[in-house]
Amino acid sequence: MASSGVLMMSLFLVATIFCASNAQLCATFYDSTCPNASAIVRGVIEQAAQSDVRIGAKLIRLHFHDCFVDGCDGSILLDNADGIESEKEARPHINSADGYPVVDDIKTALENVCPGVVSCADILAIASEVSVVLAGGPTWEVLLGRRDGRTANRAEAENLPGPRDGIANITRKFSNLGLDTTDVVALSGAHTFGRARCTVFQDRLFNFQNSSNPDPTLDTTYLETLRQACPQDGNAAALNNLDPTTPDGFDNNYFTNLQGNRGLLQSDQELFSVAGYTVAIVNRFASSQSDFFTSFAQSMINKGNIRPLTGTNGEIRTNCRRVN
Ligand code: HEM
Ligand SMILES: *[C@@H]1O[C@H](CO)[C@@H](O)[C@H](O)[C@H]1NC(C)=O
Ligand SMILES: *[C@@H]1O[C@H](CO)[C@@H](O)[C@H](O)[C@H]1NC(C)=O
Numbered sequence: 001m002a003s004s005g006v007l008m009m010s011l012f013l014v015a016t017i018f019c020a021s022n023a024q025l026c027a028t029f030y031d032s033t034c035p036n037a038s039a040i041v042r043g044v045i046e047q048a049a050q051s052d053v054r055i056g057a058k059l060i061r062l063h064f065h066d067c068f069v070d071g072c073d074g075s076i077l078l079d080n081a082d083g084i085e086s087e088k089e090a091r092p093h094i095n096s097a098d099g100y101p102v103v104d105d106i107k108t109a110l111e112n113v114c115p116g117v118v119s120c121a122d123i124l125a126i127a128s129e130v131s132v133v134l135a136g137g138p139t140w141e142v143l144l145g146r147r148d149g150r151t152a153n154r155a156e157a158e159n160l161p162g163p164r165d166g167i168a169n170i171t172r173k174f175s176n177l178g179l180d181t182t183d184v185v186a187l188s189g190a191h192t193f194g195r196a197r198c199t200v201f202q203d204r205l206f207n208f209q210n211s212s213n214p215d216p217t218l219d220t221t222y223l224e225t226l227r228q229a230c231p232q233d234g235n236a237a238a239l240n241n242l243d244p245t246t247p248d249g250f251d252n253n254y255f256t257n258l259q260g261n262r263g264l265l266q267s268d269q270e271l272f273s274v275a276g277y278t279v280a281i282v283n284r285f286a287s288s289q290s291d292f293f294t295s296f297a298q299s300m301i302n303k304g305n306i307r308p309l310t311g312t313n314g315e316i317r318t319n320c321r322r323v324n
């Protein structure tokens with residue numbers, strides 16, 4: 001018994017040292033320093049979900065926007081301060097990105113149990129997986145060991161993929177970060193839950209690309225529904241389900257919606273309606289939820305690997321809103 005315990009412990013140390021010494025992320029990073037980290041994150045999110053069914057969608061979007069701006073370094077969480085132009089004030093985030101108070105609650109819960117150990121960047125990675133699982137989606141081994149940056153980059157946040165960028169530009173923004181076409185399609189499947197404001201797609205309903213007509217790729221019944229939800233003189237901030245079929249569940253209906261011309265954002269529908277490599281991937285995910293789940297999990301790992309700070313770079317923030 002004792003010797004197998006020693007063996008286990010040495011294997012474990014080897015794994016931990018290996019993980020740190022290669023400046024790479026690994027699933028076991030907090031096994032000795034904060035073994036309950038994932039359960040603590042889950043507990044806070046479950047609590048928050050009781051009053052906000054959308055919290056998981058908010059959190060996974062924060063991780064996406066964190067990783068796409070200067071790598072997964074928690075930069076999106078920084079508030080304005082001396083030398084910090086908060087990314088929260090970039091156009092894609094104003095009146096849009098949310099979930100910050102729940103990240104604060106997660107950080108507080110972790111600091112109470114293992115102070116100074118779990119980075120804010122890793123909190124977003126763990127929270128993404130937990131949120132997907134809670135909504136019925138796939139689980140995956142979250143790679144950990146990211147450290148928090150000391151800078152924000154508002155200009156890069158302004159340049160995040162936008163719903164009207166066109167599929168070519170979106171694919172380019174992904175490939176600049178090492179993500180391929182399958183990653184674009186699989187990760188867009190995160191729009192299987194969460195909401196979008198009228199303002200991000202209203203042009204499709206009335207005056208698509210200045211044509212004075214709606215987007216011809218919109219299903220006509222869906223178009224009528226959306227026009228009622230988002231009238232031209234209505235509230236541009238009104239919220240709409242990204243997945244009209246199962247708004248809060250994580251499943252492959254996002255892709256069957258695209259086949260039925262019921263993608264909410266231009267960037268969603270183009271994956272199916274613009275001829276190219278993405279159409280076959282949409283069809284594959286629409287016909288097999290398990291194919292989608294496997295790809296989504298892998299693509300989340302790929303995205304979570306974008307330029308992390310490791311080793312002695314960066315820091316472990318005490319408060320996710322401020323550098324130490
Ligand atoms: C492919 C390029 C993408 C574009 C152009 C895009 C665009 C958008 C837009 C415009 C919104 C609505 C924002 C608002 O109404 O204020 C949104 C919401 C959302 N996005 Fe994306 N997105 C993309 C990729 C992703 C990825 C990769 C993920 C995560 C893996 C993601 C997760 C979400 C979620 C969950 C929501 C709903 C958030 C909520 O309910 O608060 N998106 N996205
Ligand atoms: C781990 O955290 C969860 C959620 O806070 C808690 O219910 C559980 O008791 C904790 N387990 C240990 C071993 O501390
Ligand atoms: C794609 O990006 C290029 C370069 O920024 C821009 O000129 C072009 O208008 C963009 N395409 C669309 C459809 O927005």
Ligand SMILES: *[C@@H]1O[C@H](CO)[C@@H](O)[C@H](O)[C@H]1NC(C)=O
Nearest residue numbers: 164203207208209210211212
């Ligand atoms: C539509 O017209 C407006 C006003 O003239 C212009 O600013 C905008 O760039 C046009 N949009 C497209 C997609 O052509």
